[in-house]
Every structure is written in structure tokens, then in C-alpha cells.
Amino acid sequence: MEAPWTHTTVLLNEAVDALFSNDGQAYAGAADGTYVDATFGRGGHSRRILEQLSPTGRLVAFDRDPDAVAQSASITDPRFSIRHEGFSHLGELPAASLAGVLMDLGVSSPQIDNPQRGFSFRFEGPLDMRMDTTRGESVAQWLATAEINQIAEVIREYGEERFAGPIAKAIAARRQERGPISTTSELAQLVADTVKTREQGQNPATRTFQALRIFINAELEELQQALDASLDVLEVGGRLAVISFHSLEDRIVKQFIAKHSKEEYDRRAPFAVPKVMKLKALDRIKPSAAEVAGNPRSRSAILRVAQRMAA
Known part of the structure; x- marks a missing residue:
């Protein structure tokens, strides 16, 4: 049964395009890869990713909210699967197996707007706030x-x-x-x-x-674990796209990308060839004025995109 609370996916096209294209042009083989939607929510990003996949492409979603997992049953595409667990479990996937990872952080509108979940001070409800x-x-x-x-x-x-x-x-x-x-x-x-x-x-x-x-919900710890795991599970050339909604999240993502976008030098061997950087920062995107006007909850969103470099 469809819940009465709706969700408008933030930065829908921008986030998915970041996984599949360079400057608006799809890159070779992108549609054949395996992707992760680390926070299924109500499936907006997942459905858009599935539209971009070839018949051999795959999508694995994560969500620890049982309501979200129940909603995922509406997707009958055989290329899709979902795991009822937090995306800190990302590292359990095979190494270098993913063409892209999308993380849409924070709490979803159905969670906020359902008084029984206890996320919002605007509604009377039990003081719960658990994602799971x-x-x-x-x-x-x-x-x-x-x-x-x-x-x-x-x-x-x-x-x-x-x-x-x-x-x-x-x-x-x-x-x-x-x-x-x-x-x-x-x-x-x-x-x-x-x-x-x-x-x-x-x-x-x-x-x-x-x-x-x-x-x-140990949200910041889960984010850090998932970011660290992304370095292992992304294939060379794979994309990492993360949407954050407040400064604490964005700071972690920004620092993570910056840290791994630098060549590493061994101070004990100053003439040795430096280790190549693990990530390349590609973009920082905010919602358009039109999106913010249509969905005020998107106003604080920041999308950061990076690419996995040579191992």
C-alpha cells in the first residue's frame, strides 16, 4: 500500500548524469556496469539509474528503513536488488566491481512527514528518529x-x-x-x-x-565507513557521487575527496615515484533556483562528484 507521504528526489538528473557521462556525453561502457544507490529512499535515483542501464547493467540498493525496503517491491526490474542494511556495508561487495556509487544522505521527506517516525518537531509523535x-x-x-x-x-x-x-x-x-x-x-x-x-x-x-x-543513527560514522569502502569497491574510472544536506556531512565528503585527490610522497624516500592519487575531484553542484523554488528542502543540498583513479 502506497504511503501518503511523498518524496521529491533532489538533484535527480544531475546526480545520475554524474555517474554516466562526461560533460553531458555518455562514456563508453557506462551503461553495462554495476551501480549502487546507497540510500534507496523512495527510489527516485534508482529508477533513473535503471533507465540508463543496458540489459547487462545492474543496480544494487541499500536502505535500513523497512518502509523504504517495502516500497522497493514496486520495482520488478530483474537488474535491481536491494539490501535491508545501512550503506556502511558497501565494503561487503566485491572489490573493484562497481562503475558508480550514489549516496543521497540525510532523512527523506516520508520519514520527516510521518509523525510516527518522530523526526520532526512540526508534528506530534513518539520521539523515535531511528532510520531502522x-x-x-x-x-x-x-x-x-x-x-x-x-x-x-x-x-x-x-x-x-x-x-x-x-x-x-x-x-x-x-x-x-x-x-x-x-x-x-x-x-x-x-x-x-x-x-x-x-x-x-x-x-x-x-x-x-x-x-x-x-x-x-550513527550517520556520520556510517558515512565515513562507506566513503572508505568506496575506494575498494569502485573500479578504475568509476564514479562517486554524494549529496549532502548540512555542513557536517559535506565537510566529511569534501575532506575525503581532497585527501585522496593528492599524490602521496614518501618522505623517507624523497626521490621515489609518488603514489598516484586514488580520486579525482570532478564537480560540485547545487540545485538550480527552479528546483529550490519547487522543493524548498533542496536548498541546502550539495552534490560532490569524484572519479576513481588507478589503484
Whole structure:
């Protein structure tokens, strides 16, 4: 049954074109390769990739959200398969077997807009925020027992929230006085009562919700593991395309590409031939004004593209 929450795929054509073409021209053999959609979501990128594949091409998708995996059943193409697990498992695929890897990071619109998932401060719902609702503890469960300094560190590190300390103390005080926080509205109101100043147009709870979601799902750790694995599973010439939505993600992607786009010199052997760079940075793309106007959630998106060089 189709869920009532819809999703508009961000940078759809730009991301898929980056996997298959050079300056708008398809490169030889691209359509015959095996590709990974590391975050299936509702399948927008996957369907577009399948349109580009030849009969011998293949697409492997990953997603840890059981709702997303259920939605994937609508794709009956025999060239497609999906794995119910996070894309940190990318390294389990055969070495040098992929022509391209696409990662669309963050949370999808169906997850945000479904109150039962607990991702949004705009809707009343259980304070869950797990990408995979079949395992792990929810945000509410973690906040019920976490120490003040742990809560403050998470909100500060993953939300870049300067009021992390006062928010953590307020959560602990509320827990002692009336019991643990269990709903999104309770947490949003507590943060609003604690944070007295905020950027114009931004809800006071924005940074706290982001931080707790990233932490409970270990999103940045999973991203780093997947990026590292991409060097092993991409074939020479294969493409890496990553769409990020906030500075913490983009910084990791940017630094990863930069690190591996440099020749490595052995200081102990200054006259030795340097090791060739593993990646070549190809592009940095942001949504067009038209896309942002039609889908405001795309406004912070950044697509970075790189190519696997000689091993």
C-alpha cells in the first residue's frame, strides 16, 4: 500500500548524469556496469539509474528503513536488488566491481512527514528518529538514561548548538521532575523554553533534533565507513557521487575527496615515484533556483562528484 507521504528526489538528473557521462556525453561502457544507490529512499535515483542501464547493467540498493525496503517491491526490474542494511556495508561487495556509487544522505521527506517516525518537531509523535525501526534504541529511550554531559556533547557536536549545555540540563531536570520525554512536541517545547535567541526563521529545536537524529543513527560514522569502502569497491574510472544536506556531512565528503585527490610522497624516500592519487575531484553542484523554488528542502543540498583513479 502506497504511503501518503511523498518524496521529491533532489538533484535527480544531475546526480545520475554524474555517474554516466562526461560533460553531458555518455562514456563508453557506462551503461553495462554495476551501480549502487546507497540510500534507496523512495527510489527516485534508482529508477533513473535503471533507465540508463543496458540489459547487462545492474543496480544494487541499500536502505535500513523497512518502509523504504517495502516500497522497493514496486520495482520488478530483474537488474535491481536491494539490501535491508545501512550503506556502511558497501565494503561487503566485491572489490573493484562497481562503475558508480550514489549516496543521497540525510532523512527523506516520508520519514520527516510521518509523525510516527518522530523526526520532526512540526508534528506530534513518539520521539523515535531511528532510520531502522526494527533495531536499536529510540531517542526517547536514550534520553531517559543518558548523563547530562553526554546529552550536551551530542547536541553540541552534531547540532553545532551553542546552547547545548542549558538544553541538556533542562532535559535532565524535566526527567527528574516529571519523568522522561517521550514525544516530539515535549522536546520541542522544552528547547523553545530554554533557547531564548535563534536565527530568524529557524525553529529553536532545529539543531537539537538534527543532532539527536544523527547520533542515534550513527550517520556520520556510517558515512565515513562507506566513503572508505568506496575506494575498494569502485573500479578504475568509476564514479562517486554524494549529496549532502548540512555542513557536517559535506565537510566529511569534501575532506575525503581532497585527501585522496593528492599524490602521496614518501618522505623517507624523497626521490621515489609518488603514489598516484586514488580520486579525482570532478564537480560540485547545487540545485538550480527552479528546483529550490519547487522543493524548498533542496536548498541546502550539495552534490560532490569524484572519479576513481588507478589503484
